[in-house]
Amino acid sequence: xxxxILVFLALFVIFSLGSCGGKKDDNSxxxxxxxxxxLSQYVIVRGENCSKExxxxxxxxxxxxxxxxDASVSIKTDIYxxxxxxxxxxxxxxxxxDVMANLRYYDYTIKKVGNKIVVAGGSDEAVTNAIELFKNxxxxxxxxxxxxxxxxxxxxxxxxxxxxxxxxxxxxxxFKLVNNSYYKDSVEFFRDLCGTSIIEHEGDMVDGEHYxxxxxxxxxxxxxxIKVENGNIIIKGSAHSIHAALExxxxxxxxxxxxIVELSSGLSYEGSTxxxxxYTKEQLAAVIQKVYDDPDQIIIGEQTKGLHExxxxxxxxxxxxxxxxxxxxxxxxxxxxxxxLPVTTEMQWSAYICDMVDxxxxxxxxxxSAHWANPSENRDPNDGAKCRGRFGFxxxxxxxxxxxTDLITEGTEYNKFFKNELESNARFFKALEENGVPIIxxxxxxxxxSWFWFCTGQSGHWLDADYLIDVWHYVYDYFENECGLTNLYxxxxxxxxxxxxxxRGSTMSTTYLYPGDEYCDMVGVDWYSSGNMEITQEDNxxxxxxxxxxxxxxxxxxxxxxxxAESIEDQPSxxxxxxxxxxxxxxxxxxxxxxxxxxxxxxxxxxxxxRGDELMQTDLCxxxxxxxxxxxxxx
Numbered sequence: 052x053x054x055x056i057l058v059f060l061a062l063f064v065i066f067s068l069g070s071c072g073g074k075k076d077d078n079s080x081x082x083x084x085x086x087x088x089x090l091s092q093y094v095i096v097r098g099e100n101c102s103k104e105x106x107x108x109x110x111x112x113x114x115x116x117x118x119x120x121d122a123s124v125s126i127k128t129d130i131y132x133x134x135x136x137x138x139x140x141x142x143x144x145x146x147x148x149d150v151m152a153n154l155r156y157y158d159y160t161i162k163k164v165g166n167k168i169v170v171a172g173g174s175d176e177a178v179t180n181a182i183e184l185f186k187n188x189x190x191x192x193x194x195x196x197x198x199x200x201x202x203x204x205x206x207x208x209x210x211x212x213x214x215x216x217x218x219x220x221x222x223x224x225x226f227k228l229v230n231n232s233y234y235k236d237s238v239e240f241f242r243d244l245c246g247t248s249i250i251e252h253e254g255d256m257v258d259g260e261h262y263x264x265x266x267x268x269x270x271x272x273x274x275x276x277i278k279v280e281n282g283n284i285i286i287k288g289s290a291h292s293i294h295a296a297l298e299x300x301x302x303x304x305x306x307x308x309x310x311i312v313e314l315s316s317g318l319s320y321e322g323s324t325x326x327x328x329x330y331t332k333e334q335l336a337a338v339i340q341k342v343y344d345d346p347d348q349i350i351i352g353e354q355t356k357g358l359h360e361x362x363x364x365x366x367x368x369x370x371x372x373x374x375x376x377x378x379x380x381x382x383x384x385x386x387x388x389x390x391x392l393p394v395t396t397e398m399q400w401s402a403y404i405c406d407m408v409d410x411x412x413x414x415x416x417x418x419x420s421a422h423w424a425n426p427s428e429n430r431d432p433n434d435g436a437k438c439r440g441r442f443g444f445x446x447x448x449x450x451x452x453x454x455x456t457d458l459i460t461e462g463t464e465y466n467k468f469f470k471n472e473l474e475s476n477a478r479f480f481k482a483l484e485e486n487g488v489p490i491i492x493x494x495x496x497x498x499x500x501s502w503f504w505f506c507t508g509q510s511g512h513w514l515d516a517d518y519l520i521d522v523w524h525y526v527y528d529y530f531e532n533e534c535g536l537t538n539l540y541x542x543x544x545x546x547x548x549x550x551x552x553x554x555r556g557s558t559m560s561t562t563y564l565y566p567g568d569e570y571c572d573m574v575g576v577d578w579y580s581s582g583n584m585e586i587t588q589e590d591n592x593x594x595x596x597x598x599x600x601x602x603x604x605x606x607x608x609x610x611x612x613x614x615x616a617e618s619i620e621d622q623p624s625x626x627x628x629x630x631x632x633x634x635x636x637x638x639x640x641x642x643x644x645x646x647x648x649x650x651x652x653x654x655x656x657x658x659x660x661x662r663g664d665e666l667m668q669t670d671l672c673x674x675x676x677x678x679x680x681x682x683x684x685x686x
Contacts, residue, residue, distance in 0.1 A: 084189070084198035087168065091122050093135040098142045099128040102175050105140050108182045112139065115186050120195045137168045140178045147171055155209060155246025161185055162204020168197070169204075173246065180207070211246045212305040216312040219282045221261050226284070227252035232267025232293050233360055233402060244301045267293050268397035270482035272408040273326045277304065279318040290360065290402040291409075295324045327412040330682040332489040332538055335416065338681045339540075339573060342673075343602035343646045346639045350416065350647035351672045352380030353656050354607070356388075358395060360402035366652065367410065373658035374667040377675035380647045381415060382607075383407070385476050386422035387437040392475040393424070404482055411488045414679020418491035418542065418606070418649065421476060425504040426458065426468035442504040448512040455518040459525040473526065477534040484538040492539040493606055494526050495519065497577050499545040499559040507564065513555040516563050523566040543571040543599070544606040547578045549588035561595040568599065573646065575604035579655070581612030582626065584634065592643065605648040609655025619654055623661030632666050639671070 087093070095116075097109045109126055116124050127133065129142040138147045146164040150171045154160065159172035159181035170185055172178035184207075191198050216223040228249045230237050241249040241263075249263065256262055266287040269275065275288035275296035288296040299322055305312050330338075342348050355366035363381065370378045383403070385392050390403060407417055422438035430440040443454040457463040483490060498519050501508025507519050523543075530536045543566060548558040561576055574595050578586050586592040586605075596603040609615075614626035635648070650656045657663040666672050 085163075085201045086191075086194070087163070087197040087199055089135060090120060090124075090196055093122075093124055093137055093168070094131075094133045095124055095126045095137045095139060096129050096131070096133070096142055096144070097126065097139050099130055101140050104175055105178060108179060109139050112137075112182055112186060116190060116197070119190050119192045120197070135166045137170065139170045139182065140172070140175075155211065156242045156248070157209030157211075157246060158207060159184075160204060160206045161189065161199065162206075163199045163201075168199055177207075209246055211310070212244045212301050213307075213312045214245075214310040216245070216305060216314065218261065218279060218284060218314045219316055221282060226261045226263050229256060229262045229264045231398060232265040232288075233290050233398065234265060234267065234293050234297070237265055237297075240297055240301070244305060265293060265297075268401055269293075270397065270401055270404055270485070272405045272486050273324045275299075275322050275324070277318070277320045277322075279314050279316050282316060284314070289405050290398075291405040292322075292324050296322065326487065327408055329408070329411045329487040330414070330489070330685070331487075332540060334682055334685045335489045335491075335540055336572065337685055338416075338678065339602050339646050341681060343644055346642075346644040347671060348673055349635060349645050349671055350379035350678055351657070351667065351674060352378035352382070352416070352647060353650045354382035354384070354652040356652050358389075358391060358399070360399055361406075362390075363403060363406040363410065367406075369658050370656075370663075373661075374663035374674070376667040377413070377415065379416060379674045379678040380649055381410065381417055382649050382651075383417060383419050384422055385419060385479065386472075387424060388422045389420075390479075391437075392479055393472055400479060400482070404479075404486060404488075407483065407488055408486050410675075413675060414682050415675045416491065416647070416678060417488065418493060418647075419480075420493045420496045420544075421472075422503070423469070423472050423505060426465040427454065427504070429504075438503050438505075440504055441510045446510050446512075448509075448514070451509045451512055451514055452518060455514065455522065459522060470529075473529055477530055477536065480530065480536050480539060481534065484536060489538045489540060491542050491573070492530075493542040493544040493575070495523055495564070496544045496606065497546040499548060499561065499563050501558065507559055513559070516559075519564045520566050523564070523570060527566070527570050540573065541571040542573045542575055542604070542606065544575045544577060545595070547576045547586045547588075547591055549585070549591050551589045551591055551594060561591045562598050565595070565598060568601075571599070571601070573602045573604065574599045575606035575646075577607035578605050579607070579609050579611035579651075580614070580626075580634070582610075582614045584637070587638070587641070587643075602646050603644070604646040607651050608648050609651045610660065611655075615654065619659045622654065622659050626660060627662045628657050628660045628666040629662045631660065632669060632672065635671060 095109055095113050097105060113124055113126050116122060129144060138144050141147060141151060146167045146169050150160050150169045154173035156173045157177050159177040161170050161181055170181050172181050189198055226249060228237060228251045230251060238248055252262060262283045264283055264285045266285060267290055269287050269289040269292065272289050272291055275292040277296060277300055278285050286296045286300060342350055353370050355363045367378060383389055411417060424437035425440050427443045429444055443450050454465060457465045458469055460466055480490060495505055498506050500506045507514045530539060545561045545564060546558055548560050550557050551560045553560050553563055576586055576592050610626040616622040616625045667674055
């Protein structure tokens with residue numbers, strides 16, 4: 052109960068008790084207040100281990116009593132005994148113990164028990180309210196004394212959803228809370244619901260015990276459910292909808308006029324917070340084409356980073372704080388430089404998906420890559436990332452060719468490993484599909500290089516293009532045909548390369564691994580610039596867009612080489628967001644067109660480069676608001 056309603060309560064105490072507990076005077080209907088005799092003999096007693104807040108309030112109470120009554124009341128802890136005492140909060144006195152036995156969190160009592168005045172509450176918050184009421188209403192300045200309600204005194208009872216609840220006959224007081232969600236205020240929720248705290252359970256659940264289970268692993272952002280099963284109450288929702296599920300439980304299921312709730316196994320309810328409206332894959336394709344056809348517009352965005360549940364939200368905020376605008380596109384990685392789906396929990400998945408749904412509902416575009424784990428687990432000793440190292444242990448071209456053959460041969464060890472990761476990717480994409488979110492999907496990115504296990508370059512050996520193209524076709528067939536996914540917009544994204552003649556020994560051309568028109572919807576290049584306009588060398592970007600005849604993008608970007616500062620603080624002076632803007636202007640003047648530019652984040656990102664606010668104020672670079680306007684125009 053807030054202090055703002057204390058005035059109302061004070062008036063309520065003076066004129067009527069209503070349903071608050073307390074005892075009415077049968078003749079007048081008002082509280083009977085009686086003077087406290089021998090006030091000068093009283094001491095205020097607080098618990099020896101009471102909180103700092105209560106200690107401060109007790110001091111304030113003594114000061115008020117002494118100033119108003121001209122008494123000289125002292126304060127003692129409950130290790131001292133006095134005949135006349137004002138017992139505040141939880142003390143060791145039997146009178147306090149008896150009064151507090153039936154008080155729940157927001158309840159409090161002010162009453163006289165023999166020579167003791169008890170000011171008690173079910174919590175520090177309740178005791179605070181009791182002390183304030185005591186000071187404002189029961190200290191009589193006119194007669195310079197204290198007046199206490201006679202008989203059973205005054206008791207305030209909080210407004211709880213229920214007084215008693217049973218589940219299959221078991222009292223709710225025996226239940227323990229299992230919080231498998233990101234909902235942080237679960238204990239407070241139950242305290243508000245019934246006035247008592249619920250014990251949080253850690254570790255494995257034990258047969259025969261009873262649990263209230265919060266399950267935050269729902270992957271459909273707007274759905275939630277409530278059921279009673281095997282004597283347990285299970286509330287399931289997404290990282291967003293779990294709150295609505297709890298509200299429904301408290302406001303509907305756990306409320307009735309009698310305040311006696313009896314639940315039993317078989318209870319089941321499914322609810323929704325309302326599915327958000329998001330652009331379709333067809334509308335995404337239309338916006339991509341529209342932007343690509345207009346060389347004077349480029350969607351600007353950034354890769355999100357982190358495994359924590361707020362990784363997307365935090366990355367977007369970082370970009371927005373640096374630029375004044377939401378990014379028009381964000382990147383996610385399903386592998387070890389992002390969500391690492393095979394090892395993260397569905398609770399984390401739910402948080403990622405919820406934030407992606409929110410972002411897409413506001414017009415933001417999402418692109419996904421995957422730094423898949425090396426199926427041979429032969430990682431680079433100098434780089435522990437799971438996506439690094441050569442594929443296999445025998446350093447020969449024949450061995451690498453066999454490894455990639457085994458990779459897409461059903462039942463081999465490499466295939467089982469790879470398929471496990473693809474399965475997690477597909478489930479994640481399926482959940483996004485069910486939420487209505489289309490994705491620009493960029494698998495096997497930079498595979499024309501030699502730095503990932505899934506690259507065509509393997510320890511000085513260079514595989515024929517067919518080996519990696521076959522992997523692309525395998526992944527495409529698995530997602531599109533076997534899993535039936537319909538929300539993927541396929542993007543072929545090699546690294547930039549001026550090696551247009553495909554001379555083995557360096558990164559192969561941008562067109563080397565092109566999977567075929569029917570296997571991709573757009574193309575792009577990853578470009579980490581050393582300030583030399585690398586994507587123009589030998590027209591390697593234009594060679595790709597000319598071959599594919601599809602929209603193109605700068606699928607990853609960041610400063611590198613001599614223009615990448617050793618410390619982020621120095622980055623803006625070497626290469627800033629406005630230097631990037633100048634490069635983009637030069638490219639567009641030379642006939643280049645891009646759907647989007649996605650910086651990789653961290654030290655390669657727009658916040659690190661600085662001057663992002665200036666960048667997003669230019670006519671060329673557009674963010675989420677302008678992208679949303681394009682989607683809205685298609686409706």
